[in-house]
Amino acid sequence: MADNLLEIDNLSVDFQLPNGTVPAVKNVSFSIQPGETLALVGESGSGKSVSSTAAMRLLPELARTSGAIRFKNEDLLSVTPKRMRRIRGNAISMIFQEPMTSLNPLQRIGAQIAEVLEKHLGLNKRQARPKVIELLEQVGIPEPARRIDSYPYELSGGQRQRVMIxxxxxxxxxLLIADEPTTALDVTVQAQILALLKDLQARYGMAILFITHDLGIVRHFADRMCVMRYGELVESGTTTEVFSNPQRDYTRMLIDADPRGHKAPVDATLPMLLEAKDVRVRFALKKRLFRASEYFEAVRGIDLSIRRGQTVGIVGESGSGKSTLGRALLRLLKSRGEIRFDGQDIAALDTANMRPLRSRMQVVFQDPFGSLSPRMTVGEVISEGLRVHHPELNRRQREAQVVEALKEVALDPAMRNRYPHEFSGGQRQRIAIARALVLKPEFLLLDEPTSALDRSVQVTVIDLLRDLQQKHDLTYLFISHDLSVVRALADTVLVMKEGQVVEQGATDAIFANPRERYTQELMRAAFVGDAA
Known part of the structure; x- marks a missing residue:
């Protein structure tokens, strides 16, 4: 125990809410040695982030903490706020899951990094600038001397995460606490960030407390792991031991929670539902008074065909044009080229003429919490489309269809009077699917619908989508950077890069033998664990 850098001893955290006390962490104990990587794993709500936030003394005022948290034998729960501020940032640092919400959008990234150096090391702005450039270079930001004056919105997701690092x-x-630092990143960027963390760990000799729900990462990144469920520590040991011989059914479920199976092939004689030729989308960068405007072409001449009942998967890194193409096909963005839905040319239709088709073409977005109005009950959210597209229905009829839609996605209709914040991430995504299904569409655009979910929840949502497709003869356009999900759901795959299709074909053929180097890199980054 004397060699431990951090010791968590019988830590309990309760939240004092107006309607009662909610226990978040219950008598959790673990330790980290210098230079070691310990993974804290579990599903959302298991208490892993609360445990790490308690170690930083960053819990909200309504939290009540007991037990001991010792850093180099100093009890962090009893030190003064002034002493804790010196430890936080100097000796213990933290990387959060979503850099866009952690970085100040109104402040240049260089100034935000320099603030740490000024507060903790006493450097002035002139002294801090070369150190900031050096740090940006170390974490792999290109042209750091120029990028130092960029704002967060001018960087990609991976670059923003590098700034946080x-x-x-x-x-x-x-000690570095990394709280889900790769969850929202593409597989290739994720692999780069993990390699960067390992390199920096070796350079600085620091310990890492790595918090994640992705056990595929843990297998290759962590020395030891602790599994949490419902606020309790249910299993711990070396990573090799836990993966080779899990002692608890819950741990075994997490390890096995990978999308599996393959979609049954679609009859090649079925008619095409959606056809697109030479689709192009461009965005104006600068508008000039007397000269031509500058444009960025996000989608460049793509052809696509989808049969009834078929699932076409689109994969690629952020910025490849996947979501832009999907929105263009549903006429949610202006585009050029030919788009035909059920034989009808919809490329030139205006808003009024597109409206009758909207109930037949629906969307499920990546972030269900962002796409569900927090001021509306679940029942109101789901019935909104019925009020717009089927005004002939009365309130009782709409209510009956909402109940039916909730049953379809395996949610209790009695919960329809609750608000979105009262549901888990997986439940909110089911609500988003129910909102689309209530209109009985023929075509669903699924834009990263599982990327923000735990692996175990992903599996249930994927099974649900499979069942619904078979039951209602739905046609899916499935956009994702998670290749294991696409492999389990799609008949055919399009691989996009910089607005173009670089490879396409049957799912099994693409995954078994990718021809293009870019596709091979995506596969290598996504399935590094399969080779182990």
């Missing part, structure tokens, strides 16, 4: 490492901490 640079900020966390500014004072060369002994």
């Amino acid at each position: 640079a900020m966390a490492l500014a004072c060369e901490p002994e």
Whole structure:
């Protein structure tokens, strides 16, 4: 125990809410040694992030903490706020899951990193600038001397996460807490960030507490792991031991929670539902008074055909044009080229003439919490489309269809008077699917519908989508950067890069023998664990 850098001893955290006390962490104990990587794993709500936030003394005021948290034998729960501020950032740093919400959107990234150096090391702005450039270079930001003056929105998701890492490492901490640092990233960027963390760990000799729900990462990244469920520690050990011989059914379920199976092939004689030729989408970058405007072409001449009952998967990194293409096909964005839905040319239809088709073409977005109005009950959210597209229905008829839609996605209709924040992430995604299904569409655009979900929840949502497709003869356009999900759901795959299709074909053929180098890189980054 004397060699431990961090010791969590019988930690319990309760939240004092107006309607009662909610236990979030229950008598959890674990330790981290210098230079070690410990993974804290479990589903959403298991208490892993609360445990790490408690170690940083960043819990909200309504939290009540008991037990002990010792860093180099100093009890962090009893030190003064002033002493904790010196430890936080200097000796212990933290990287959060979503860099866009952690970075100040109104402040240049260089100034945000420099603030850490000024607060903790006493550097002035002139002294801090070369150190910031050096940090940006270390974390792999291209042209750091120029990028130092960029705002967060001018960087990609992977670059913003690198900025967060640079900020966390500014004072060369002994312990880095990484809370789901790769969840929202593409597989290739995820692999780069993990390799970067390993490299920096070796350079600085720091320990890492890595919090994640993705056990595929843990297998290759962590020395030891602790599995949490419902606020309790249910299993721990070396990563090799836990993966080779899990002692608890819950741990075994997490390890096995990968999308599996293959979609039954579609009859090649079925008619085409959606056809597109030479689709192009461009966005104006700068408008000039006397000269031609500058444009960025996000989708460049793509052809696509989808039969009834078929699932076409579109994969590629962020910025490849996947979501832009999907929105263009549903006429949610202006585009050029030919788009035919059920034989009808819809490319030139205006808003009024598109409206009758909207109930037949629906969308499920990536973030269900962002796409569901927080001020409407679930019943109101689901029935909104019925009020727009089927005004002839009375309230009782709409209510009956809402109940039916909730049953379809395996949710209790009695919960329809609750609000979105009262549901888990997986339940909210089911609500988003129910909102689309209530209109009885023929075509569904699924834009990253599982990327924000735990692996175990992903599996249930994928099974649900399979069942619904078979039951209602639905046609899917499935957009994702998660190749294991696409492999389980899609008949054919399009691989996109920089607005173009670089490879396409039957799912099994693409995954078994990718021809293009870019596709091979995506596969290697996504399925690094399969080779182990």
